[in-house]
Amino acid sequence: MNPASKTFWPVVAAVGFGVGFLGYCVYFDRKRRSAPEFREKLKAKRKKQKQQPGSxxxxxxxxxxxxxxxxxxxxxxxxxxxxxxxxxxxxxxxxxxxxxxxxxxxxxxxxxxxxxxxxxxxxxxxxxxxxxxxxxxxxxxxxxxxxxxxxxxxxx
Missing domain, CATH: 1.20.960.10 (Mitochondrial outer membrane translocase complex, subunit Tom20 domain)
Known part of the structure; x- marks a missing residue:
């Protein structure tokens, strides 16, 4: 077995995992932002922060x-x-x-x-x-x- 092949597959697996994780993050962020209640929840959260005693x-x-x-x-x-x-x-x-x-x-x-x-x-x-x-x-x-x-x- 060639020594280069011992490091090739772990590198390919790590890159594949990284790309998959990044795709997962992008997918769910897009899904969260496109949800109809996202903007309403965000506005309500900001309004609540402004009404807190520290504001x-x-x-x-x-x-x-x-x-x-x-x-x-x-x-x-x-x-x-x-x-x-x-x-x-x-x-x-x-x-x-x-x-x-x-x-x-x-x-x-x-x-x-x-x-x-x-x-x-x-x-x-x-x-x-x-x-x-x-x-x-x-x-x-x-x-x-x-x-x-x-x-x-x-x-x-």
Whole structure:
């Protein structure tokens, strides 16, 4: 028996198994996506995620007299914004970053940091959402750049 034939059939079997597994994955993914209830289930799942307590809540207000609460909220919103952006959930990421700016004591420096690090279209979206987000968080109709008393953490 030739030594090359000892390695030929296991390689052929491994390649055949790999191709079969890939075909299996493609077939069932296509079957899942073409199912009539797939889109409805996906929309329901996304809607449920938005309604969970951890998601954005427009009726939530911050006690601006408690610096520790403001600092915790600021750091939480920055973290959530980064997480959402890294997952590709741009809408929620922009919301969380806008909320972080709204409660920041030095929003101009944070905004300049965002302007340098984020793509221009995301930065513009944050700017557009600030007037809507800030009053709902602070319970006022004031500008997002006035009145919040959180000390900004060292961002470098």
């Amino acid at each position: 954005s809540n427009e009726n939530f207000t911050i006690n601006s007299n408690d610096p520790d609460e403001m600092r915790r909220y600021f750091l939480e919103q920055i973290q959530r914004g980064e997480d959402c952006l890294s997952r590709g959930d741009l809408d929620n990421g922009v919301d969380h970053l806008a909320k972080a700016i709204a409660v920041c004591s030095q929003p101009q420096s944070l905004m300049s940091l965002f302007q340098q690090t984020l793509p221009p279209e995301l930065f513009q979206e944050i700017i557009m959402r600030l007037p809507r987000v800030a009053p709902s968080l602070l319970g006022t109709s004031s500008s997002p750049f006035g009145g919040a008393t959180i000390s900004e953490p060292d961002l470098e």
